[in-house]
Amino acid sequence: MSQTAVPFLPFVRPEIDEDTIQGVAEVLRSGWITTGPQNQRFEAALSEYFGGRPVRTFNSGTCTLEIGLRIAGVGPGDEVITTPASWVSTSNVILETGATPVFVDIDPLTRNIDLELVERAITPRTKAIIPVYLAGLPVDMDRLYAIAHAHKLRVIEDAAQALGSTWRGKRIGAIGDLVSFSFHANKNLTSIEGGALVLNDEDEATLAQKYRLQGITRTGFDGMDCDVLGGKFNLTDVAARVGLGQLPHLARFTDTRRALARAYFAAFDGGAAVKRGIGLPVADFEHGNWHMFQITLPLDALSITRGEFMARMKEHGIGTGVHYPAIHLFSLYRALGFREGMFPHAERYGASTVTLPLFTQMTEHDVARVVDATNQICEQYGK
Numbered sequence: 001m002s003q004t005a006v007p008f009l010p011f012v013r014p015e016i017d018e019d020t021i022q023g024v025a026e027v028l029r030s031g032w033i034t035t036g037p038q039n040q041r042f043e044a045a046l047s048e049y050f051g052g053r054p055v056r057t058f059n060s061g062t063c064t065l066e067i068g069l070r071i072a073g074v075g076p077g078d079e080v081i082t083t084p085a086s087w088v089s090t091s092n093v094i095l096e097t098g099a100t101p102v103f104v105d106i107d108p109l110t111r112n113i114d115l116e117l118v119e120r121a122i123t124p125r126t127k128a129i130i131p132v133y134l135a136g137l138p139v140d141m142d143r144l145y146a147i148a149h150a151h152k153l154r155v156i157e158d159a160a161q162a163l164g165s166t167w168r169g170k171r172i173g174a175i176g177d178l179v180s181f182s183f184h185a186n187k188n189l190t191s192i193e194g195g196a197l198v199l200n201d202e203d204e205a206t207l208a209q210k211y212r213l214q215g216i217t218r219t220g221f222d223g224m225d226c227d228v229l230g231g232k233f234n235l236t237d238v239a240a241r242v243g244l245g246q247l248p249h250l251a252r253f254t255d256t257r258r259a260l261a262r263a264y265f266a267a268f269d270g271g272a273a274v275k276r277g278i279g280l281p282v283a284d285f286e287h288g289n290w291h292m293f294q295i296t297l298p299l300d301a302l303s304i305t306r307g308e309f310m311a312r313m314k315e316h317g318i319g320t321g322v323h324y325p326a327i328h329l330f331s332l333y334r335a336l337g338f339r340e341g342m343f344p345h346a347e348r349y350g351a352s353t354v355t356l357p358l359f360t361q362m363t364e365h366d367v368a369r370v371v372d373a374t375n376q377i378c379e380q381y382g383k
């Protein structure tokens with residue numbers, strides 16, 4: 001019998017159902033394809049999901065975060081405390097407002113911002129904190145908000161990866177100050193590109209709407225004014241329809257991801273990769289949504305680089321990713337004075353992390369394949 005080729009396993013792939021594809025076709029035929037009724041439905045559905053809090057959608061997670069900062073009143077002269085272990089947009093948006101990003105290191109176990117260090121970094125100029133929930137794992141929300149309240153700081157949660165995550169049984173987004181999500185194609189729920197901001201009240205929602213579309217306010221057909229500097233950040237109805245089609249599946253998506261993460265832990269247990277010092281994520285099955293399953297490579301114990309490891313995985317038919325190199329070591333940030341050695345945990349994580357395949361249409365058999373390949377490569381290239 002001839003051997004059948006094993007299909008390539010990407011590290012992520014969105015799951016879009018036929019009903020959504022049909023729904024998108026209907027939107028395209030409807031004559032109204034940009035922001036309109038689908039967007040209103042999407043915002044209403046999200047608001048219901050977040051316990052009735054106001055929600056506004058945007059065309060990326062990045063601009064959602066930036067508008068969150070503007071609503072919090074962050075601007076030139078202010079400091080915003082955040083983590084260097086994130087996608088670069090987390091701190092680029094701070095620079096966009098004219099404020100100063102203040103990085104603090106991560107807790108090497110959770111890979112999230114270290115709240116002890118946050119407290120120590122607060123100065124009279126600190127205006128806000130942007131925590132990031134890497135791989136969907138929230139920080140200690142009680143502690144975070146105790147710090148914010150004690151120092152009268154705003155919190156703009158970068159919950160880009162955390163839709164479906166919870167804290168003590170409450171949904172991320174249903175609690176907290178300003179909460180920003182992304183619906184990029186790789187996130188747990190996608191609208192192709194997009195984002196949503198959960199707000200505190202209708203005044204903030206009105207302001208969010210202004211920032212979303214050129215700062216314009218309309219009163220009837222005759223009256224139009226522009227009183228804040230807004231941009232062009234609205235979500236199309238095609239995108240909103242994709243997002244709407246995903247929402248009914250979100251609970252299943254999260255359950256499937258949790259089951260696959262459990263399968264990863266079971267498959268890695270006692271194997272060559274773990275013996276050689278590979279780092280696994282925290283096994284938290286209560287709070288996180290398992291947006292990613294990330295290992296850290298024991299680069300000192302291997303004779304290959306991370307890039308070579310990923311190339312070997314590709315030869316095994318397995319896609320992997322890197323999320324994320326430490327932000328403060330990018331040229332833009334070095335030019336602001338950041339250097340190696342400032343945030344050693346984030347640097348080690350950024351240099352050695354590899355994101356393994358994890359998506360809803362994967363099987364436990366696929367997980368076994370990924371772990372077998374990882375074990376083999378660690379054996380083959382162990383020093």
Ligand SMILES: *Cc1c(COP(=O)(O)O)cnc(C)c1O
Nearest residue numbers: 060061062087089160161182184
């Ligand atoms: C995806 C992501 C963003 C940005 O979202 P976009 O929709 O790609 O603009 C920001 N922060 C984190 C942590 C992310 O994962």
